Amino acid sequence: MNAQTNHNREARNILIQNDRGGYTVPTAGLYPYQWNWDSAIAAFGFATFDISRAWQELETLFSGQWEDGMVPHIIFHKPDPSYFPGPDVWHCSGPIASTGITQPPVAATMARKVYEQDKAAAAPILKKLFPKILAWHRWFIQWRSDDQNAICITHPWESGRDNAPEWDAALKNMTAEGVGEYTRRDTSHVDPSMRPTKFDYDRYIWLVQQGASLNWDQQKLLEQNPFRMADPTTTFLLLRAHKDLLALGTELGLDVSGIQDDIALLTKGAESLWNPEIGSYDARNAHTGAFAGCQSSASFLCWFAGIENATQLEKLDEAFGNTNHPIASHPTTSEHYDSRRYWRGPTWAFMNMMIGIGLADQGHKEQAERLRAATADLIRSFGFAEYFDSTTGEAAGGQSFTWTAAVWLAWINPNERRD
Numbered sequence: 001m002n003a004q005t006n007h008n009r010e011a012r013n014i015l016i017q018n019d020r021g022g023y024t025v026p027t028a029g030l031y032p033y034q035w036n037w038d039s040a041i042a043a044f045g046f047a048t049f050d051i052s053r054a055w056q057e058l059e060t061l062f063s064g065q066w067e068d069g070m071v072p073h074i075i076f077h078k079p080d081p082s083y084f085p086g087p088d089v090w091h092c093s094g095p096i097a098s099t100g101i102t103q104p105p106v107a108a109t110m111a112r113k114v115y116e117q118d119k120a121a122a123a124p125i126l127k128k129l130f131p132k133i134l135a136w137h138r139w140f141i142q143w144r145s146d147d148q149n150a151i152c153i154t155h156p157w158e159s160g161r162d163n164a165p166e167w168d169a170a171l172k173n174m175t176a177e178g179v180g181e182y183t184r185r186d187t188s189h190v191d192p193s194m195r196p197t198k199f200d201y202d203r204y205i206w207l208v209q210q211g212a213s214l215n216w217d218q219q220k221l222l223e224q225n226p227f228r229m230a231d232p233t234t235t236f237l238l239l240r241a242h243k244d245l246l247a248l249g250t251e252l253g254l255d256v257s258g259i260q261d262d263i264a265l266l267t268k269g270a271e272s273l274w275n276p277e278i279g280s281y282d283a284r285n286a287h288t289g290a291f292a293g294c295q296s297s298a299s300f301l302c303w304f305a306g307i308e309n310a311t312q313l314e315k316l317d318e319a320f321g322n323t324n325h326p327i328a329s330h331p332t333t334s335e336h337y338d339s340r341r342y343w344r345g346p347t348w349a350f351m352n353m354m355i356g357i358g359l360a361d362q363g364h365k366e367q368a369e370r371l372r373a374a375t376a377d378l379i380r381s382f383g384f385a386e387y388f389d390s391t392t393g394e395a396a397g398g399q400s401f402t403w404t405a406a407v408w409l410a411w412i413n414p415n416e417r418r419d
C-alpha cells in the first residue's frame with residue numbers, strides 16, 4: 001500500500017470517526033458539536049466516498065435553521081459539558097439548541113459541488129434545501145449589509161476567524177464589564193499559546209451575554225451591538241454562494257427571482273472592501289467606516305467570489321514568497337504575526353482549498369496548483385491538524401480534524417480528482 005492510499009484511508013477514517021450520527025464534529029474533545037462551515041466542507045469530503053452521507057450532513061445543518069432564516073454557527077445536538085460556552089449561556093430558542101450567531105455561508109457552494117457528482121439522485125434533496133439556503137442568504141442581506149452592501153459580522157466567531165487582528169481595534173474599544181467569572185474549556189484541550197487571549201475571550205463572552213439579553217433580536221442588535229465589522233470572508237463567500245444557488249436553482253427550474261439583483265449588490269459590497277492604503281481587501285468597521293488595515297488569508301477569497309484583482313495577485317506572490325507553508329492567515333511580515341496563534345498567522349488547509357478553487361476557476365491555474373502542492377506537503381508531513389504553524393509547518397490546534405481530512409479527499413487527492 002503506498003503513502004497516498006494510506007492518507008486516503010486515514011482521511012476517510014477521520015470523517016467516519018468524527019461522525020456523531022448525521023453530523024460530524026470538527027474534532028473530538030475541543031469541538032464536540034456541529035459547526036456550520038465545518039459541516040459544509042465535511043459534506044464535500046464525504047461526497048468522495050458516500051454521497052448520501054454528504055447530503056445528510058447538509059440536511060442536519062439546516063435542521064437547526066431559525067424561523068427568520070439564520071443558520072447557527074454551532075448546533076448543540078447533544079449536551080456536552082466539555083464545551084464552553086454551551087446552550088445555557090446562549091439562551092436560544094431555535095428548533096434545536098444552538099448559538100445565536102452564524103458563520104460564513106459556504107453551504108450552497110459545497111451543495112453544488114456535491115450535486116455535480118450525482119445530479120439525478122441529488123435533485124429531490126436539493127429542491128427541499130434550496131428555499132432554506134435562500135432564506136439564510138436573504139437573512140444576511142436583510143440584517144447584515146452595511147451602507148456599502150458589504151456583509152457584517154456581529155461577533156468575531158461569526159467570521160470563522162476568531163482572533164484575527166482585524167477585530168483588535170473594535171474589541172479594544174469595547175468594555176467587557178460585568179462579564180463575570182467563567183471557566184474556559186478550550187485551553188484545557190489545546191496549549192493556551194495557540195488560542196485567543198483572555199482579553200479577547202472576555203469580549204467574546206460579553207457579546208454572547210449581550211445577544212442573549214436582547215433575545216437575539218436582530219433589530220436590537222443592529223442598534224446596540226458595539227461590534228459590527230464588514231467581513232471579507234462572509235462577503236466573498238456569500239457572493240460565491242449566491243452565484244452557486246442561482247446556477248442550481250436555474251438548472252432545477254426553481255424560482256430564482258431576485259437572486260441576480262442580490263448578486264449585483266454583493267458584488268458592489270465586495271468591491272467596497274478594497275483598501276487602497278494597503279492594496280488589499282480588508283475588514284471595515286461598520287460603526288466608524290474605518291478599515292482594519294489588515295491583509296489576511298480571507299483577502300485572497302476574491303477569486304472564489306469571481307472577482308479579479310491584479311494587485312491582490314501580486315500580494316499572493318508575496319505570500320508565497322514569504323513562507324514555505326502558505327497561506328499565512330495574517331502576513332508573516334506584520335508586527336502582529338504569530339505563527340502558531342490561531343488566526344494571527346497559522347495556515348489553514350480549508351482556506352487554502354477555497355482560495356485554490358477560486359484561483360483555478362478564474363484561470364490562475366499555476367497559482368492554484370502551487371497552493372494545492374504546498375497544502376498537500378503540509379498534510380503529508382504533519383498530519384490532519386486543525387491548522388499549521390506557517391513558519392515551520394508544524395501541526396497546531398486539534399488533531400484528526402474533519403475539514404483537513406475533507407480537504408485531502410476532495411481537493412488534494414489526485415486519485416479522486418475530477419478536474
Ligand code: GLC
Pocket residue numbers: 026031035036037038159160161162
Ligand atoms: C474555530 C474556528 C472556526 C471553526 C471552529 C470549529 O472556532 O475559528 O472557523 O469553525 O473552530 O472548527
